[in-house]
Amino acid sequence: MKTGSSDRPVRLKVDHLGKVFGEGEQAVCALQVVNLEIRQSEFVMIVGPSGCGKTTLINIIGGLEQQTSGDVLLDGHMISGAGADRGMVFQGYSLFPWLTVLKNVEFGLKMKGIPAQHRERTARKYIRLVGLEGFENALPKQLSGGMKQRVAIARTLANEPEILLMDEPFGALDAQTRVVMQELLADIRRKTDTTILFITHDIDEAVLLGDRVYVMSRRPGSVREVLEVNLPGERSHNSLVLPEFLEIKKKIMDMLWRESNDAAMGR
Amino acid sequence: MNDTALRQDAAPAAARGKKKKTGKNIQYRLLSLICFVLIIGLWCVASYGHLVQEVFLPSPTAVLSKLFSMAADGTLWAHCSASIARVMIGWIWSVIVALPMGMLMANSKRFCAFIQPIIEFARYLPVVALVPLTLLYLGIEESQKYTIIFLGTFFQLVLMVADTVSNVDINMINAAKTLGANRFQVYKEVIFPAALPGLIDDFRLTIGWAWTYLVVAEMVAASSGLGFMILRSQRYLATDTIFAGLIMIGLIGLVTDWIFRIISRIVAPWQERLSDSR
Ligand SMILES: Nc1ncnc2c1ncn2[C@@H]1O[C@H](COP(=O)(O)OP(=O)(O)OP(=O)(O)O)[C@@H](O)[C@H]1O
Numbered sequence: 001m002k003t004g005s006s007d008r009p010v011r012l013k014v015d016h017l018g019k020v021f022g023e024g025e026q027a028v029c030a031l032q033v034v035n036l037e038i039r040q041s042e043f044v045m046i047v048g049p050s051g052c053g054k055t056t057l058i059n060i061i062g063g064l065e066q067q068t069s070g071d072v073l074l075d076g077h078m079i080s081g082a083g084a085d086r087g088m089v090f091q092g093y094s095l096f097p098w099l100t101v102l103k104n105v106e107f108g109l110k111m112k113g114i115p116a117q118h119r120e121r122t123a124r125k126y127i128r129l130v131g132l133e134g135f136e137n138a139l140p141k142q143l144s145g146g147m148k149q150r151v152a153i154a155r156t157l158a159n160e161p162e163i164l165l166m167d168e169p170f171g172a173l174d175a176q177t178r179v180v181m182q183e184l185l186a187d188i189r190r191k192t193d194t195t196i197l198f199i200t201h202d203i204d205e206a207v208l209l210g211d212r213v214y215v216m217s218r219r220p221g222s223v224r225e226v227l228e229v230n231l232p233g234e235r236s237h238n239s240l241v242l243p244e245f246l247e248i249k250k251k252i253m254d255m256l257w258r259e260s261n262d263a264a265m266g267r
Numbered sequence: 268m269n270d271t272a273l274r275q276d277a278a279p280a281a282a283r284g285k286k287k288k289t290g291k292n293i294q295y296r297l298l299s300l301i302c303f304v305l306i307i308g309l310w311c312v313a314s315y316g317h318l319v320q321e322v323f324l325p326s327p328t329a330v331l332s333k334l335f336s337m338a339a340d341g342t343l344w345a346h347c348s349a350s351i352a353r354v355m356i357g358w359i360w361s362v363i364v365a366l367p368m369g370m371l372m373a374n375s376k377r378f379c380a381f382i383q384p385i386i387e388f389a390r391y392l393p394v395v396a397l398v399p400l401t402l403l404y405l406g407i408e409e410s411q412k413y414t415i416i417f418l419g420t421f422f423q424l425v426l427m428v429a430d431t432v433s434n435v436d437i438n439m440i441n442a443a444k445t446l447g448a449n450r451f452q453v454y455k456e457v458i459f460p461a462a463l464p465g466l467i468d469d470f471r472l473t474i475g476w477a478w479t480y481l482v483v484a485e486m487v488a489a490s491s492g493l494g495f496m497i498l499r500s501q502r503y504l505a506t507d508t509i510f511a512g513l514i515m516i517g518l519i520g521l522v523t524d525w526i527f528r529i530i531s532r533i534v535a536p537w538q539e540r541l542s543d544s545r
């Protein structure tokens with residue numbers, strides 16, 4: 001895996017990114033010199049203590065927030081504002097409650113001006129991919145949390161973005177639904193070859209899904225360590241007990257523990 | 268995968284909800300009816316029991332026969348239609364101007380800074396205090412009545428629209444942006460539909476106030492309308508006509524409210540209402 005991915009082209013490059021909220025006395029430095037790189041078809045995870053600037057980072061990459069310093073490059077071009085080339089999935093689903101599942105998934109295609117017939121065909125394909133056939137005409141209020149997040153994923157994928165940005169997408173789901181969704185995402189990735197940047201609180205999730213894990217320091221956030229995840233065999237829930245898995249998990253846990261401990265000691 | 272499991276928990280829940288709701292609905296309707304019956308009962312006791320003099324409180328039968336005779340000779344409809352037309356025209360103007368202004372206020376800090384102070388100022392001017400000026404500028408023309416209703420509703424409505432629009436979930440707007448929507452599309456495809464149920468509520472409230480200001484306008488200088496009818500009756504101590512007028516205004520108000528609720532259900536059936544889970 002490692003040898004395979006390192007010769008693929010870099011899609012997303014975050015270069016010396018910094019972000020300060022507010023001015024003067026109230027200024028909060030959220031990000032301090034963040035560097036990262038994502039290659040074609042890579043699944044990159046970010047973990048870090050709460051409040052370290054993960055959401056800020058992904059929002060800047062998504063173009064929803066403006067950085068104070070540094071650059072974000074997608075395929076070598078500087079990004080400006082939000083765009084369909086960077087698809088986002090949020091923790092809170094953010095579906096349009098007045099649209100049916102089908103119309104929600106068609107939304108991005110409609111914005112692009114793709115004709116109705118064509119976009120319906122594409123939308124149905126992605127609804128099938130996330131396992132929601134039969135719910136095309138349901139309204140979001142009729143769906144469970146897990147189903148809503150499936151719609152949100154289908155809606156973003158239907159747009160065929162260059163990169164998928166996910167900010168704790170399964171954070172609001174119960175443990176069982178979360179496992180189902182993790183498998184779904186791994187499955188989608190095998191089928192679509194998507195490049196993914198994924199933020200999580202859950203270390204198991206990070207190691208299970210990621211090709212690479214960025215561990216962030218506490219605020220002001222910066223990259224503390226980058227870990228390659230090399231697990232033997234096909235990833236599944238059996239991987240959770242592999243010695244290789246546990247070794248990486250322990251490394252990350254130690255780092256995060258040290259971060260929070262330093263914070264508690266006021267260092 | 269777990270398709271069948273998904274489907275199973277969605278369908279019966281909806282059916283269960285429906286059955287329970289109709290039963291409760293009947294109960295609520297009954298309660299509303301009982302309240303009306305109670306008030307009419309008290310009225311009957313007070314007037315037929317001669318607890319209150321006829322000049323102060325006409326009997327229900329006197330008011331009803333007045334309503335029927337006025338309906339028969341056409342005066343009731345003439346007054347009602349004059350009032351309804353004034354309310355509608357004044358209020359529609361107010362909506363036409365307030366809607367784009369409020370939406371702009373919610374989305375442009377500059378425009379908001381420019382317009383908000385003057386609107387806040389004007390909002391506190393009592394409409395009654397503006398009547399002399401409108402009479403001076405516009406005379407006793409119909410346009411004077413429209414102006415009073417406009418002035419009474421517009422400033423409130425602009426602020427209500429701005430508030431409703433700025434309360435649209437920012438995450439939904441962000442989602443639309445990352446799906447490739449441009450500024451105009453965000454307005455048209457997200458902000459407007461998301462704000463629509465709230466806007467309809469704002470419209471419903473302001474049309475109620477429009478009736479208040481209508482009566483103000485008609486009591487000053489008019490020769491038709493329910494407000495005029497009520498004021499003139501006072502001169503002749505025709506309390507039965509006053510009551511007839513009040514009942515008509517109340518009924519028109521009820522019908523208006525009901526129409527708005529239906530519109531709201533038609534244009535925003537997707538909305539999760541508190542009353543759905545009650
Ligand atoms: N709009 C804002 N104005 C001022 N400060 C902000 C703003 N948004 C975020 N911050 C601050 O920036 C820091 C990073 O916030 P952010 O939401 O990116 O953290 P996070 O890593 O996503 O946290 P969590 O893991 O809890 O989601 C926090 O200290 C927060 O208080």
Ligand SMILES: [Mg+2]
Pocket residue numbers: 054055056
């Ligand atoms: Mg966050």
